[in-house]
Amino acid sequence: MNPLNESFSFQVNLQGMISLLSEHLYSNPNTYIRELLQNAVDAITALRHLDNDLKGTIQITLPDTTNKLFVFEDNGIGLKESEIHQFLSVIGESSKRKDADDARDFIGKFGIGMLSCFVVSEKIIIETRSAYDDKGFRWTAFSDGNYEIEALTSSMPIGTKVYLTPKDKYAHLFSYAHFIPQIKYYGDALSEKIVILHESKQTILNEEQPQWLQKGSDKEALLQSGRELFNVPFLDAVPFETEAGKCQGVMYILPYKTQFSAKQNHRLYLKRMFLSDTDNSLLPPWAFFVRILMNSNELSATASRESFMQNDELRATRKEIGQVLKEYLKSIRKVDQAIYFKIIQIHFLHLKAIAIEDAEFLELLADDLPFETNKGFRSFKHLTDETQTLYYASDYEDFKQLQRIAQSQGTLLINASYTFDEELLKKIARMRPQLKLEEMTPSRLLNSFISLDVEEEIKHLSFLNRVEETLKDFNCECQLKHFKPTDTTAIYTRPEENSHTATIRQVKQSSNPFAGALSSFGNTASKKATFCLNIDNQLVKNITSINDDFLFQSVIEVLYVQAIIMGKYTVSEKEMALFNEALNNLMVMGLTNFVNL
Numbered sequence: 001m002n003p004l005n006e007s008f009s010f011q012v013n014l015q016g017m018i019s020l021l022s023e024h025l026y027s028n029p030n031t032y033i034r035e036l037l038q039n040a041v042d043a044i045t046a047l048r049h050l051d052n053d054l055k056g057t058i059q060i061t062l063p064d065t066t067n068k069l070f071v072f073e074d075n076g077i078g079l080k081e082s083e084i085h086q087f088l089s090v091i092g093e094s095s096k097r098k099d100a101d102d103a104r105d106f107i108g109k110f111g112i113g114m115l116s117c118f119v120v121s122e123k124i125i126i127e128t129r130s131a132y133d134d135k136g137f138r139w140t141a142f143s144d145g146n147y148e149i150e151a152l153t154s155s156m157p158i159g160t161k162v163y164l165t166p167k168d169k170y171a172h173l174f175s176y177a178h179f180i181p182q183i184k185y186y187g188d189a190l191s192e193k194i195v196i197l198h199e200s201k202q203t204i205l206n207e208e209q210p211q212w213l214q215k216g217s218d219k220e221a222l223l224q225s226g227r228e229l230f231n232v233p234f235l236d237a238v239p240f241e242t243e244a245g246k247c248q249g250v251m252y253i254l255p256y257k258t259q260f261s262a263k264q265n266h267r268l269y270l271k272r273m274f275l276s277d278t279d280n281s282l283l284p285p286w287a288f289f290v291r292i293l294m295n296s297n298e299l300s301a302t303a304s305r306e307s308f309m310q311n312d313e314l315r316a317t318r319k320e321i322g323q324v325l326k327e328y329l330k331s332i333r334k335v336d337q338a339i340y341f342k343i344i345q346i347h348f349l350h351l352k353a354i355a356i357e358d359a360e361f362l363e364l365l366a367d368d369l370p371f372e373t374n375k376g377f378r379s380f381k382h383l384t385d386e387t388q389t390l391y392y393a394s395d396y397e398d399f400k401q402l403q404r405i406a407q408s409q410g411t412l413l414i415n416a417s418y419t420f421d422e423e424l425l426k427k428i429a430r431m432r433p434q435l436k437l438e439e440m441t442p443s444r445l446l447n448s449f450i451s452l453d454v455e456e457e458i459k460h461l462s463f464l465n466r467v468e469e470t471l472k473d474f475n476c477e478c479q480l481k482h483f484k485p486t487d488t489t490a491i492y493t494r495p496e497e498n499s500h501t502a503t504i505r506q507v508k509q510s511s512n513p514f515a516g517a518l519s520s521f522g523n524t525a526s527k528k529a530t531f532c533l534n535i536d537n538q539l540v541k542n543i544t545s546i547n548d549d550f551l552f553q554s555v556i557e558v559l560y561v562q563a564i565i566m567g568k569y570t571v572s573e574k575e576m577a578l579f580n581e582a583l584n585n586l587m588v589m590g591l592t593n594f595v596n597l
């Protein structure tokens with residue numbers, strides 16, 4: 001015999017398999033609750049194919065003072081002896097994927113879920129009676145991979161009972177206090193009745209249908225469900241249904257800002273079994289301001305049962321959900337303006353992300369979207385009420401510098417350095433041809449200041465010298481230019497300091513012994529500010545003809561500090577003192593014209 005032709009079967013080391021599953025797939029030891037619930041629900045669903053009126057019941061007996069075992073019982077279809085061998089005893093075999101209809105009807109399909117019980121129990125005992133059989137069987141499985149099977153001598157009703165013997169280290173998981181919140185977490189939306197028996201007391205967990213799964217629930221009831229499940233007082237609740245994935249649920253609008261990268265909490269159910277609170281694959285990527293509570297009857301779960309499988313059906317579902325959200329945002333503007341404006345105010349960043357993608361949505365929202373300007377946040381409508389020429393800076397550093405000049409000039413400047421803003425402005429401008437959109441950069445702005453011609457320069461040389469003389473202690477370059485608007489007297493700009501030069505300046509100003517060594521650094525720090533007077537301004541024209549030195553100095557000093565304030569720069573103590581003194585002098589001079597002192 002040629003040994004190469006011999007065929008062998010893979011052998012599975014059950015213990016290795018269990019530790020693999022428990023460490024990787026079932027990292028949470030409570031997973032067995034989910035798997036047992038799923039099996040019970042699937043078994044009840046299967047029996048419902050034979051008996052449409054079947055009322056599913058799951059009864060769980062917790063270990064207590066009289067009983068050491070955990071018993072999980074359902075009145076589902078049960079297993080025949082052959083099925084016990086075929087499905088229960090073969091890892092990876094499942095009775096739930098015989099055909100496409102099965103796959104759609106049942107939650108399980110991989111044939112491994114039962115193994116999660118070995119994480120918390122040394123052995124699994126299952127007593128089961130099939131709807132097709134009149135007697136039951138007991139299957140006892142050990143974590144070393146052996147199992148026994150025997151026919152039950154006493155009769156049992158159709159269904160299945162799973163007995164677990166909790167491992168010492170997991171005994172606490174089976175206590176009433178720990179178990180109840182866990183089973184509620186996984187099973188709160190199930191329509192099968194869940195009965196808990198403990199210390200001879202019986203508790204029914206889910207006597208009422210969750211509001212959010214009831215058709216026609218009103219908004220208040222949905223908001224109440226949202227508050228209970230997410231502990232958040234949502235702004236609004238948007239019920240929805242989808243054709244793809246057969247989903248039903250609610251989208252909740254968050255009442256606070258969220259980061260694009262923030263962890264999101266949702267509650268997703270598959271056939272009413274809780275599946276995941278982290279999976280966000282059902283929402284379009286821009287819907288960060290939404291929490292979703294949803295049940296799907298047709299999507300598939302991954303083997304870890306912690307998310308939905310990424311497939312065409314999921315993508316189609318996500319598209320429908322995105323559409324519902326867009327429709328909602330469109331309609332809420334008409335239906336409830338208070339909510340609409342709150343949503344805009346809180347979530348404008350995300351809404352801008354939608355508007356970039358969707359022209360119709362942009363048209364609808366454009367007027368209400370807020371933009372940052374040198375005069376604070378303004379809605380787009382507010383901006384265009386004021387002017388049909390919009391100036392914007394696409395770089396934040398530019399905006400910081402330009403806003404001071406714009407402020408002095410009374411011009412509105414938009415900070416379009418945020419993600420989406422420049423693109424959005426361009427898109428809106430394309431939609432509204434009457435609008436003029438102009439990008440502003442510091443160099444463009446300075447270029448719009450016109451230098452004096454030679455003749456004018458000669459004429460105003462002595463004036464400029466007098467201004468420079470007045471401000472000689474203030475490290476600034478004095479200029480005289482033509483610029484608009486003409487009612488702006490002067491503009492002051494200070495070169496922006498970077499943190500390095502700022503540190504050097506602070507060290508130099510302190511009595512730090514290293515200050516001397518630093519004097520050769522920080523050339524930028526010594527770069528001068530600019531004080532540019534507007535020769536087209538009437539006041540400046542008048543000042544050029546003041547002969548009185550004292551009056552001239554006082555007026556220039558006041559204009560100088562005013563320009564600093566208008567540019568939103570901080571005013572130093574020295575400049576403040578100069579301002580006060582000059583103003584005082586001007587008042588005294590003014591008063592002497594009217595009062596005999």
Ligand SMILES: Nc1ncnc2c1ncn2[C@@H]1O[C@H](COP(=O)(O)OP(=O)(O)OP(=O)(O)O)[C@@H](O)[C@H]1O
Nearest residue numbers: 039043087088094095108109110111112113114160
């Ligand atoms: N309560 C039950 N009633 C009837 N049959 C059951 C029950 N629990 C398990 N079974 C049978 O045992 C098989 C294996 O169950 P197991 O939980 O390991 O996998 P599964 O549910 O088929 O798939 P998955 O691994 O995706 O959960 C099932 O396919 C089903 O035939």
